Amino acid sequence: MARFTIRRLIELVLVxxxxxxxxxxxxxxxxxxxxxxxxxxxxxxxxxxERIRNLYHLNDPLWSQYLRYLGHLLTGDLGVxxxxxxxxxxxxxxxxxTIRLALTAWVIQVVIGVGLGLVAGLRKNTWIDRGVLILTIxxxxxxxxxxxxxAQLVFGVKLSLLPIAGVTDGWxxxxxxxxxxxxxxxxxxxxxxxxxxxVDTMSSDFVRALWAKGLSRRRVIGVHVLRNSAIPVLTYLAxxxxxxxxxxxxxxxxxxxxxxxxxxFESIRVHEGPTVVGIATALILIFLLTSLVVDLLNSLLDPxxxxx
Amino acid sequence: MSDEVLRFEELTVDFTVGGxxxxxxxxxxxxxxxxxxLAVVGESGSGKSVTALAALGLLPSNARAGGxxxxxxxxxxxxxRAELTALRGRRIAMIFQDPSGAxxxxxxxxxxxxxxxRTHQPSLxxxxxxxxxxxxxxxxxxxxxxxxxxxxxxxxxQCQRVMxxxxxxxxxxxxxxxxxxxxxxxxxxxxxLDVLLAMRSKISGAIMxxxxxxxxxxxxxxxxxxxxxxxxxxxxxxxxxxxxxxQEYTQALLDAVPRGGPRESTSVDAxxxxxxxxxxxxxxxxxxxxxxQAVGHVDLLLNPGExxxxVGESGSGKSxxxxxxxxxxxxxxxxxxxxxQALTSSSASDLRKTRARIGVxxxxxxxxxxxxxxxxxxxxxxxxxxxxxxxxxxxxxxxELLDSVELPGAWAGRYPHELSGGQRQRVSIARAIxxxxxxxxxxxxxxxxxxSVQATVLELLRSxxxxxxxxxxxxxHDLAVVDQVCDRVxxxxxxxxxxxxxxxxxxxxxxxxxxxxxxxxxxxxxxxEQSRRRGLRLAG
Numbered sequence: 105m106a107r108f109t110i111r112r113l114i115e116l117v118l119v120x121x122x123x124x125x126x127x128x129x130x131x132x133x134x135x136x137x138x139x140x141x142x143x144x145x146x147x148x149x150x151x152x153x154e155r156i157r158n159l160y161h162l163n164d165p166l167w168s169q170y171l172r173y174l175g176h177l178l179t180g181d182l183g184v185x186x187x188x189x190x191x192x193x194x195x196x197x198x199x200x201x202t203i204r205l206a207l208t209a210w211v212i213q214v215v216i217g218v219g220l221g222l223v224a225g226l227r228k229n230t231w232i233d234r235g236v237l238i239l240t241i242x243x244x245x246x247x248x249x250x251x252x253x254x255a256q257l258v259f260g261v262k263l264s265l266l267p268i269a270g271v272t273d274g275w276x277x278x279x280x281x282x283x284x285x286x287x288x289x290x291x292x293x294x295x296x297x298x299x300x301x302x303v304d305t306m307s308s309d310f311v312r313a314l315w316a317k318g319l320s321r322r323r324v325i326g327v328h329v330l331r332n333s334a335i336p337v338l339t340y341l342a343x344x345x346x347x348x349x350x351x352x353x354x355x356x357x358x359x360x361x362x363x364x365x366x367x368x369f370e371s372i373r374v375h376e377g378p379t380v381v382g383i384a385t386a387l388i389l390i391f392l393l394t395s396l397v398v399d400l401l402n403s404l405l406d407p408x409x410x411x412x
Numbered sequence: 413m414s415d416e417v418l419r420f421e422e423l424t425v426d427f428t429v430g431g432x433x434x435x436x437x438x439x440x441x442x443x444x445x446x447x448x449x450l451a452v453v454g455e456s457g458s459g460k461s462v463t464a465l466a467a468l469g470l471l472p473s474n475a476r477a478g479g480x481x482x483x484x485x486x487x488x489x490x491x492x493r494a495e496l497t498a499l500r501g502r503r504i505a506m507i508f509q510d511p512s513g514a515x516x517x518x519x520x521x522x523x524x525x526x527x528x529x530r531t532h533q534p535s536l537x538x539x540x541x542x543x544x545x546x547x548x549x550x551x552x553x554x555x556x557x558x559x560x561x562x563x564x565x566x567x568x569x570q571c572q573r574v575m576x577x578x579x580x581x582x583x584x585x586x587x588x589x590x591x592x593x594x595x596x597x598x599x600x601x602x603x604x605l606d607v608l609l610a611m612r613s614k615i616s617g618a619i620m621x622x623x624x625x626x627x628x629x630x631x632x633x634x635x636x637x638x639x640x641x642x643x644x645x646x647x648x649x650x651x652x653x654x655x656x657x658x659q660e661y662t663q664a665l666l667d668a669v670p671r672g673g674p675r676e677s678t679s680v681d682a683x684x685x686x687x688x689x690x691x692x693x694x695x696x697x698x699x700x701x702x703x704x705q706a707v708g709h710v711d712l713l714l715n716p717g718e719x720x721x722x723v724g725e726s727g728s729g730k731s732x733x734x735x736x737x738x739x740x741x742x743x744x745x746x747x748x749x750x751x752x753q754a755l756t757s758s759s760a761s762d763l764r765k766t767r768a769r770i771g772v773x774x775x776x777x778x779x780x781x782x783x784x785x786x787x788x789x790x791x792x793x794x795x796x797x798x799x800x801x802x803x804x805x806x807x808x809x810x811x812e813l814l815d816s817v818e819l820p821g822a823w824a825g826r827y828p829h830e831l832s833g834g835q836r837q838r839v840s841i842a843r844a845i846x847x848x849x850x851x852x853x854x855x856x857x858x859x860x861x862x863x864s865v866q867a868t869v870l871e872l873l874r875s876x877x878x879x880x881x882x883x884x885x886x887x888x889h890d891l892a893v894v895d896q897v898c899d900r901v902x903x904x905x906x907x908x909x910x911x912x913x914x915x916x917x918x919x920x921x922x923x924x925x926x927x928x929x930x931x932x933x934x935x936x937x938x939x940x941e942q943s944r945r946r947g948l949r950l951a952g
Contacts, residue, residue, distance in 0.1 A: 309513035316468055316508075317528050317578065318501025321493070328516050406518055407562040 108410070112399055116392045124177075127384045128170050131377045139186065160186070173381070182382040185371075191382040194367065202363035204275050205356070206348035208283035213290045214341060220291075221298025225333070226325065228303050236299070240292035252285045252358040269360040282359040286352050290344050297340055301333040308332075335405050339398050346394035350387050416443035417586050417618050418467060418504070422479040425462050425471065425642075436462045438642040439479070444586060449612065449619045451633035451650070453626065453665070455862040459642035460622045464588050468504055469496040484585070502532045505579035509591040511572035515563040521574045522559030525549070525581065532582045548577040551614070552607050569600035573607055585617040592621065593628065597725035598889065602933040605632055606949070624863060626669045627935030630654060631942040638662050650939045668867040669937045670892040684752040686851045686883030687714040687737065692746035694732050706732040708907040709746070716850065717881040721898035721915070723888060723930070729907040730887050734853045737885070738772060739763065751850050768798040771844030771882070775856035777836035781828040787814075787839045788824025794846045813842040817872060834865035838872065845876060852877075852884045858893060870897055891934045895919055903927045 139148070139156050148156075157163055161172060176183055182191040224236040243251075259281055260268035271278045305311060306329060314324045353365040364383060371379040403410040425437035437459040444450045454460045466477050469488055481488040483504065491499065500506075508514045515524060525545035530536060536544070546556045552573040563571055572592060579587055589608065593601035609632055612619065623629060629636055629650065636653045638645040638661065646659040657663045694707040707729040714720050724730040735741035737748055739755065748755045753766045774780040781790050792810045795801040801809060811821030817838040828836055837857060844852055854873070858866040874897055877884055888894050894901055894915075901919060902912035903926065911924040922928045932949075935942055 309508060309510055310516045312470060313506075313508055313514040313575070314516065315470055316500055316506040317531065318497055318499070319527070319531055320497055323527075323531070328519075331518055332516065407520075408517060408564050 108403060109400065112396055116396060120388060120392060121174075123388050124174070124381075124385050125170055127388075128173065128381055129166060131380050132166055132169070134375055134377075137375075156186075177385065182385070183378045185376050185378045191379050194379065195364065195382060195386065198362060198364045198367050201271060201361050202349060202356070202365065204279055205283055205286065205352070205361060205363060206345065208276065208279050209286040209290075209348055209352075210341070210345050212284060212287035213294050213344065216287070217291045217294030218298050218337065221295040221337075222302060224295065225299040225302025225306065228306075233299070236295060240295050243288050244292040248285065248289060248354050249358060251288065252282070252355060255281055255285050256358070269358075271361055278361075282352075282355050282361060286348065286355045290348075294337070294341065294344070298333065298337050301336050302329065305329045305332045331405065335402060338401055338405070342394050342398040342401065346391045349390050415446050417446050417483070418620070419443040419482045420463065420467070420479070421482065423463060423466060423481060424478040425459070425466055426476045426478075427472075428474050428476070436475075436642055437466070437477075440639070440642070440644050442637050442644055442647055444618045444620050445635075446585075446618055447612075447616070448634045449609075449621060449632050450635050450637065451629040452620065452622045452637045452639060453624065453629055454639035455624055455665075455864060457641065458639040460639045461590050463639070464506070464590050464620065464622055467586075467588060468500055468506055470500075470506075501528060501579075501584070502582050503584055504586045504588065505582070505584040506588040506590065507572070507575045507579050507592050510595050511568050511575050511592075512563055512566075514575055515571055517563055520560050520562055521566070522561075525559075525574070525578055528578045528581045544581070545577075548581055549574070551580070551611075552577045567600070568596050569604055572596065572604050576604070576607060576611065580611055580615060583615055583617070587611075587615070587617060587619045589619065589621045591623055594623070594625070598891075599725065599929060599933040601628075602935075605935075606946075608632070609946075625935065626666060626863070626937035627942075630937050630939040631935040631946070633939075638665065654937065654939055664864060666937060668864040670867065670870065670890070670896040684716070685713050685749065686716045686718070686751060687712070687885060688749040689713070689733070689737070690747045690749075692733065692736060692748060693744045694729070694736050694741050695744040696742070705907055706741070707736065710904075710907075710909045712902060712909065712912070714851065714883045714885060716883050717877075718900065719877060719884040719886055719898045721886045721888060721894035721901045722904060723891060723894050723901060724904035725889060725930075727906070728904040730904045731855055732907075733904075734772075734855050734885060734887050737851075737853060738770065739767065768794070768847050769850045771847070771849035771852040773837070773840045773844045773852065773854045773857045775859050777833060777840045777860070778828065780840055781836060783828055786825050786827055787831070790828075790839060791824070791843045791846055794843060798847055809846075813846055814839075816845070816876065817842040832865075833861050834869055837861060837869050841869075841873065841876070845880060845882070848880065849882050852882045853887070854884060855887045856889065857886075859888070859890070866893070873897060891919065891931060892936075903930065 139153050139162070161169055164172075173183065180192075182195070184190055185194070220236045220240070224233040227233050256268045259265045266281045267273050267278050268281075311324065311329060314328055319328075350365070352363075353369045355361070356363045356365040357369065364386075368380065368383045370376075371383065420440050420442055423437055423440045424435060426433050426435050428434075440459070440463055452460045452463070462471070462475070465471050467481055467483070467488060469491060471477060477489050479489070483499070486495075488496075488499070515521065519527075522542070522545055525548060526538070526541045529541040529544050530538075533541070542559075545559065549556055549558065554570060554573055554577070558566065558570070563574075566574065576592075592608065593604050596604060605628065608619070608621075619632075621628070621632060633650045635648065636650050637647045638653075638659065640661050645661045646653070646657065648658070653662065654666070657666060689710060689712040692707055692710045692712075693705065695703045695705050697703055710729075710733060712720070712722075712733070722730045722733060732741050736743055737750065737755075743756055747757075750766050751769055753762065755763065755766070758766065781787065788807075788810045791813050792801075792806050795806060795809055807824070810824050814821050814823060819835060819838055819842070823831075828839070831839065837860075841857075844854075857873070858869050861869060870893065873884075886894065886898055898915050900913065901915050903910050903918065903922075903924065905926045911918055911922065911927050918927065919931065922931055932945060
């Protein structure tokens with residue numbers, strides 16, 4: 105187990121350097137000059153532009169800029185944006201919103217998705233099973249902005265049950281609507297995956313042997329089938345949580361939630377390099393950590409992986 | 413019949429698949445007597461396993477059972493879910509064919525044993541249950557430190573012994589064993605059967621063993637039920653059945669069991685060996701840089717027209733040798749000559765030409781034939797690729813080849829899934845001989861087939877070999893099959909060749925202790941001989 109963890113950590117560090125460099129280089133290569141657009145309508149004098157460029161080391165070669173960035177990063181410093189604001193502080197105000205949204209959406213996916221999948225899997229080929237399939241596919245095929253705007257119209261405007269946009273009402277009231285809309289898109293995948301996994305496990309030889317042992321239905325399904333079926337589903341759910349934390353650009357936009365996704369979108373639009381790289385770096389870290397957690401969880405659940 | 417533990421009366425089982433109903437078991441009646449070992453024999457599709465599953469109410473949801481299964485005065489088919497749960501494991505226990513698949517992979521075997529004990533004896537404390545689990549493991553000769561092992565850390569034979577321990581935990585009145593040793597090597601099979609029979613004296617109940625292997629029947633059974641196509645053909649005492657089978661089908665089943673026979677040795681004119689293997693070593697890179705030696709320093713010679721049997725248990729390296737000859741396994745050192753051509757020093761184009769001279773037949777014909785191609789395409793492909801044969805000429809040749817394996821030439825347009833297992837293996841053979849090979853490698857060609865089908869395929873192989881005079885490397889775990897088709901026999905164990913020589917000398921007067929053990933472990937279809945051997949073995 106310790107060996108396994110160490111090996112995964114080493115891989116994680118390598119991936120981290122590779123991906124941050126790729127993003128740094130990509131932002132570097134974006135067309136247009138972020139500094140000259142800082143002045144808005146009034147062009148900045150070349151001397152000023154040159155001064156700012158030197159201040160941000162923009163005239164240095166790419167590798168030296170990247171190494172400097174990395175140096176700061178290792179001390180926990182994400183740098184400042186082109187207006188001199190601390191990237192870390194800007195992110196810090198955004199994270200709580202995104203984390204609340206993501207976790208709420210994720211919990212909805214887990215409860216409803218796994219629940220539906222479980223029921224469908226245990227009632228294979230009945231009308232319940234088919235109903236779940238049709239329902240999940242139907243919902244997932246509606247574009248997210250249609251779903252979001254419709255939800256706003258129905259629950260916000262007509263029924264006045266939930267706020268239409270913004271976060272002024274706090275958690276959970278302000279988050280329920282956007283989180284549900286966001287969750288719906290992962291729901292189909294979670295439900296189908298859970299169903300397939302349960303069906304596979306239920307038809308496996310060892311489950312037949314468990315029935316032959318004379319175990320109760322509760323024990324066979326509640327202990328053996330659940331744990332064996334959980335392995336692929338958990339992997340998906342953990343990766344999914346990573347993706348949700350990456351910020352939902354469209355959902356945050358429609359519901360006007362000041363989260364990371366919205367910040368990322370704005371920053372790309374105005375070529376705010378330091379902020380984009382800062383967010384991307386944070387997202388990479390989240391992805392790497394969730395995949396590490398997935399691997400460790402899997403090896404806990406499945407002894408065959410542990411001993412490999 | 414009051415001493416019967418379990419009785420099937422006019423049992424019928426119907427399966428509904430896609431709207432059509434098929435009868436798998438059709439009016440089966442027989443009983444299992446207290447304290448006896450009853451063998452139910454039959455080929456695949458005979459309904460023997462379905463009958464057993466019905467006794468535990470374990471039929472799949474698309475099956476419907478009729479008739480009656482009396483157990484302890486009640487009808488199993490009428491039982492509620494709760495009654496079935498109380499019956500299973502506690503009064504009727506069952507073990508299955510694939511032991512590694514029958515244990516939950518994510519729990520230790522200790523946990524699975526304790527679970528069984530505590531389910532049926534809830535009053536027992538955790539510690540007491542653990543004590544009992546250790547005792548059960550000891551009974552099946554597994555050291556108690558294995559309690560913390562997961563199924564994948566145990567061998568197939570050990571898993572099956574754990575399954576036996578679980579099944580016997582509650583001293584059931586009846587133990588049903590469904591092909592308990594089919595997935596195991598012959599020496600392991602013997603260990604498991606020994607353990608199973610030793611249990612007989614320790615439990616009060618009866619054992620119902622389901623098998624297709626007449627050798628296993630002769631080894632363990634008191635009485636035999638022969639099944640065919642969902643019906644009972646014959647029920648008899650084991651000696652009576654082997655000595656005087658009353659039914660034609662039983663006789664045919666017994667005749668189909670390979671027993672070896674006289675085979676004239678082919679005249680050998682050894683100018684160039686068909687296959688010469690010199691000091692072959694095959695190593696695979698394992699985890700953490702360790703190398704695993706699959707084949708270690710093997711020398712083997714096949715003269716033209718000679719059939720050599722390569723025998724061994726799983727993991728002995730016998731298949732790896734076949735793969736090395738085909739270029740599918742890395743040759744670490746040593747040399748393989750096919751018709752005088754050295755494989756390791758050949759150019760790529762020479763290798764292609766050499767390989768065209770080698771025919772191959774694999775174990776699983778369902779897996780080695782392209783499911784989306786017709787059998788005509790499969791058989792004709794080598795001719796088209798290596799021989800450049802096209803059009804009407806190709807069709808004629810394919811028909812000829814199908815004809816030579818006794819399949820109608822008109823079948824060229826059929827797909828593999830339309831054929832039975834034996835027919836598919838005939839197609840594989842037709843493909844293997846399509847280029848008139850000098851060497852045929854047959855890797856367990858009949859292991860996936862029923863015994864009566866196996867007999868016909870072996871006969872076909874022999875008659876083709878008599879006619880075409882190819883040399884054949886016949887890889888098999890089944891000594892009786894090798895005895896039937898081979899001129900010479902080479903025995904492998906743990907990557908090494910332990911013995912080789914004429915079939916007669918190796919199989920009748922083996923020198924190496926491993927060969928002796930292998931020969932003694934293989935059950936022969938003769939109850940008297942089996943009980944004599946068992947007696948000798950248990951005496952020490």
